[in-house]
Amino acid sequence: MNTSLPGQTSTNPQPVNSAPNTAAPVAPVLPPVGLEFLTRSTLPFQTVDYALKGYHLDANVGSDKVVAAAVELNREGFALDTITGVDWLAQNQMEVVYDYFHPLTGLRVVIRSKVARENPEFPTISTVYPGAAWHEREAHDFFGIRFSGHPNLIPFLLPEDATYHPLRKDFAP
Amino acid sequence: MIIKEDSVLTQREAPSETFILNLGPQHPATHGVLRVKMTMDGEFVTRAEPVCGYIHRMQEKMAENRTYAQYLPNTSRIDYLSAMTYTHAFVGVVERAAKLQVPRRAEYIRVITSELNRISSHLVWWGAFLLDLGGFTPLLYAFDDREKILDLLEGVTGARLTYAYYRIGGLYNDVDDAFLNGTRAFVAHMRPRLKMYRELVTENIILRKRLVRIGMVTDQMCRRYGASGPVIRGSGVPYDVRKAEPYSAYPDFDFDIPCFTEGDSMARYLVRLEEIAQSLRIIEQALDRLPSGPVMAEKVPRVLKLPVGDYCYAVEAARGRFMVRLVSDNKEIPYRLKLRTPCLSNLSLFEEASQGMLLPDALAFMGSLDLVIPDIDR
């Protein structure tokens, strides 16, 4: 899918002396358009009330299907927003939430996946989205989630020799 | 002197070895404590690996031992140059989860102060960016104009930089006439200044030589790294959270999204200057149609307990898309608060985009990304 702008007339800046204030295109306020990829998608999406939740689609997948989801969303033209780790101490689970947004249609998609809390292990998606490498390193810093296949899973925000994971619920300094 | 065993002496042109240069935490061009380990071959960058964490201030850990109201001052210290928009995101996610109805006047004043904050942030960027490229005078012009904005905001919020002006459900206090007239005077003052900025700097041949076709970033690369804000708008994709996910009172205003297709540092430069003009337009429209009425929602529960679940709220900060993901378990403190900051994604494409560049061009490219380092490290 080419993300060059269908019918977009954002011309290059004219010769410098005239201020290019007319060149700027107006992107319309978009209702959640671009949902047609749902028909082709294999992921278990549920539509969510955007006004309450702040995102349009939500899917709960197993930790092995995470890369497949990333590949599909990458093909659909989604951009990676962020990767969030959540430590569910009570349910003894470690959850990772992948946020995606679509630069052209403004659609917001969330892929979440849970794993047992002992040694949380997720396949890395930095092969599909190189931007995910830092988000995964940060999730590894704060929660100790290992991302198999990650190019250099060294501490990102914590000192190089840090072995503690501060955002875990049972973290005592 | 280590003589390499495998170097064939008969080889006429021995390749020059690479050395590692620390563009370290304390460097004028990094505008904060970002360290970039540059593997250099002579003047050319073969690999630039940013190392972050030197100003990590545990913002997300602090969210887990503070109530929602106590966490407000933190939000303006994540990206202190667009503190209003960050507070707007945090307050927005709490209002969205608690289904609080914010009065129209409060939303309009939030838009006015956010846009003023965006202009002051772009002015700091403009001054500091040209300082990187070697020009000191624009910094003085930019800070002179910025002081006018700070006076306006200080009159209402009491702070120059880290305003905790928004409250959950509305605003701290109402704006007075001095602020309204002062803002109109500022808008009238700023427009001719923008024309002077263009003549003083934008049409300067040295600047164009330093920026045009330097730091090329394609829209595919922006999408795969999640870059947003002026970086993605400089590469041809008109993505702006105010239009893509309209929030607050932005749907009421008519403004354009400046977008250039070259994807070089000059395009990003022009996007930001054009955005100042658009922000002035928004402020004018918001001032003309400012509704009267209260600035605080009627019944905001004293102890705020949000229903279980996760909520997101994204705003268009000066540097790009800032999204707050709040996970709540019906207690007065959040269970988990994730801050998706634009600078982290904007910087993550630096390593791939700066390969093979000259060192001064790599610095001009980093300046055009407009980084605030505590935004990356949180």
Place this chain on the structure above:
Amino acid sequence: MLSGDLVYVSAFCLAGLVFALGPIVLVHLISARKTRNYANKTRQYVECGMDPIGDAWIRYSAVYYLYALVFVAFAVDVLYLIPVAVVYNRIKELGNRDFFELLIFVGILSLVIVYAWKKGVFEWKRKTNNS
């Protein structure tokens, strides 16, 4: 008056020597003996607060050398211009011959820039095997 000149020359050399070595001694006396350090990194060369990685004694690309050569060429050029500047226009009957000589001298020397430009010194052309 040989001895008069001798005195003059030796005084001049002595003044030069004092002018050169004087500050070194003066600074050694007046300035602080050593600086306070809490991680004894004073003698380490400055690299933005970090410990330098790797060794500086490596094979640089030749462009640096060419850049230095262009500088040396013009340094020597200025060397010759100083005495000319002292007696410039002093001799009336030569008219403005000095100006044209100067022009020719500088013109010939500016050919260095033309040569360096052609060799690609200013574009930092990388001389690697493949290119």
Place this chain on the structure above:
Amino acid sequence: MEAQDEQLLKDCAPFVRFSKLDELLNLGRANSLWPLTFGLACCAIEMMAAGASRFDLARFGAEVFRPSPRQADVMIVAGTINKKMASAVKTLYDQMPEPKWVIAMGNCAISGGPFVFPGQYAVVEGVDKLFPVDVFIPGCPPRPEALIEGILKLEEKLTGKRRWPVVKPE
């Protein structure tokens, strides 16, 4: 820690000391303090505003911000010191030539500021834990006038007398 700092300072004293000439030297140093560009976080923006057109540090001779520690007289620590950054801060302090002073600008540099809470793992609580500090400027961030007052306080420490009037809050 206090006695050891005094002792370190004494060892650095020069061989030859004068009375009147030292006062002259200190007057010169006081009015040409070259700060090290060491902006860490929010206080850095207020430091830039102090150096810019309205609050103009140039009136006090302190507007020359030197990036290299070798040419800096005073280190204005403007922002939060992180544990990962602490060794770099100490390195920079060591690499500054002797008559050097430290201004701790903002609550973070004084005591860790708003980032001190039970269970905090990343912030050094105050830069005086790393090396002695001469002037503390409270505020979060302190106003540019407060930074200028801090520099005047440092000049007062150097020359013993205050050349500028003290602004009384009315």
